[in-house]
Amino acid sequence: MTGLSGALVLQNNAADDLAIGANGTFTFATSVSNGAAYHVTVSTQPATQTCTVTNGAGTVSAANVGNVSVVCATNAFKVGGSVSGLNGTVVLQNNGTDSLSRSANGAFAFATPVAEGGGFSVTVQTNPAGQSCSVANGAGTMGTGDISTVAVTCTTNAYTVGGTLSGLSSGTVVLKNNGGDSLSRSVNGAFTFPSAVAYGNPYVVTVSSQPANLSCPVVNGSGTISGNVTNVSVSCSCASGYSACSGACVDTATDSNNCGGCGVVCPANFACSSGGCVAAACTTTADCTGGDVCLGGTCQAPTCTDGVRDGQETDTDCGGGTCSACAVGQHCAAPSDCTSGVCASGVCQAASCFDGVKNGSETAIDCGGGVCGGCAAGQACLVSTDCQSGVCTAGFCH
Numbered sequence: 289m290t291g292l293s294g295a296l297v298l299q300n301n302a303a304d305d306l307a308i309g310a311n312g313t314f315t316f317a318t319s320v321s322n323g324a325a326y327h328v329t330v331s332t333q334p335a336t337q338t339c340t341v342t343n344g345a346g347t348v349s350a351a352n353v354g355n356v357s358v359v360c361a362t363n364a365f366k367v368g369g370s371v372s373g374l375n376g377t378v379v380l381q382n383n384g385t386d387s388l389s390r391s392a393n394g395a396f397a398f399a400t401p402v403a404e405g406g407g408f409s410v411t412v413q414t415n416p417a418g419q420s421c422s423v424a425n426g427a428g429t430m431g432t433g434d435i436s437t438v439a440v441t442c443t444t445n446a447y448t449v450g451g452t453l454s455g456l457s458s459g460t461v462v463l464k465n466n467g468g469d470s471l472s473r474s475v476n477g478a479f480t481f482p483s484a485v486a487y488g489n490p491y492v493v494t495v496s497s498q499p500a501n502l503s504c505p506v507v508n509g510s511g512t513i514s515g516n517v518t519n520v521s522v523s524c525s526c527a528s529g530y531s532a533c534s535g536a537c538v539d540t541a542t543d544s545n546n547c548g549g550c551g552v553v554c555p556a557n558f559a560c561s562s563g564g565c566v567a568a569a570c571t572t573t574a575d576c577t578g579g580d581v582c583l584g585g586t587c588q589a590p591t592c593t594d595g596v597r598d599g600q601e602t603d604t605d606c607g608g609g610t611c612s613a614c615a616v617g618q619h620c621a622a623p624s625d626c627t628s629g630v631c632a633s634g635v636c637q638a639a640s641c642f643d644g645v646k647n648g649s650e651t652a653i654d655c656g657g658g659v660c661g662g663c664a665a666g667q668a669c670l671v672s673t674d675c676q677s678g679v680c681t682a683g684f685c686h
Contacts, residue, residue: 291360294334336404363404368397369438376416418487450480451520459499501537503527557587
């Protein structure tokens with residue numbers, strides 16, 4: 289008897305039971321007559337072992353039979369199962385030592401069997417490139433037959449795409465990945481697209497829309513996914529035709545606060561056109577500010593020669609203390625608005641010898657000048673006829 293680990297029961301001729309608990313020689317209790325047959329079999333196998341008999345049958349021939357051999361071996365069974373979803377090569381291990389490489393989906397079995405009653409533990413030693421594999425039903429105690437229920441399921445990894453946005457001074461930039469995954473950003477800093485991309489697939493980052501005054505090119509925006517992408521760079525700067533003024537991109541050809549250059553401010557009622565300040569467009573004077581008037585469709589400062597009653601004028605281009613006095617018949621607000629010095633009922637009156645104003649050719653109020661009567665003593669005169677006395681000396685009547 290060799291290899292025994294446990295308890296074994298042998299029989300001879302299906303009746304003579306012999307219990308054996310150790311390796312070595314054995315002899316059945318009941319003798320067999322000369323010329324009779326003998327047949328040794330295993331009646332009860334040891335737990336977790338299988339014993340086989342050699343030279344166990346024959347005929348007794350005038351001598352004891354001592355060459356019956358019983359060899360016992362521990363039962364062992366294979367561990368296996370199936371792989372699904374695999375795209376590449378996965379390396380599995382059983383009990384941390386028995387490795388098995390698989391490059392196709394389907395059934396598998398480890399080369400080294402596991403003894404009955406022994407433990408098995410199937411793990412993933414090496415995942416396929418770009419995939420993660422998980423094991424189900426991978427651990428337990430070996431029973432009395434092969435294990436075929438281990439399930440290895442592989443799935444393709446997905447990774448994020450992102451980077452950094454800089455130079456955005458105002459507005460919103462809309463980015464897209466692979467033409468569909470949109471991301472809106474209104475501040476500078478790190479960004480990540482919401483949808484991950486499967487391993488081995490391409491990514492292409494583009495600018496879908498950007499503020500009109502900015503140009504936002506993409507650097508490191510395309511490639512093939514092999515892990516998380518974090519080096520996409522979107523750097524905004526002033527677009528062609530725009531200049532950076534006080535941290536903002538402006539069109540110096542049209543910006544009234546930066547007309548023709550940063551900090552050049554157009555006056556009130558002036559707009560910036562082609563880099564120069566021009567009178568602002570208007571429909572009526574109500575469209576203008578600062579006392580300007582609407583002339584020819586643009587806001588302008590009033591003048592005494594513009595052919596329009598504007599500013600402080602009491603009539604067209606006259607009166608109001610800013611322009612020359614108004615002629616007889618024109619509007620007035622005060623005597624000083626009239627060349628005659630006479631303003632009555634808001635209209636400049638013709639000079640007379642009874643209006644109480646020195647006007648016309650008079651040398652004094654309502655006298656002299658050859659039109660009105662002579663002036664009294666002490667009043668101004670130019671010639672002797674300007675005086676009642678007929679005497680004009682040193683510009684005064686005597």
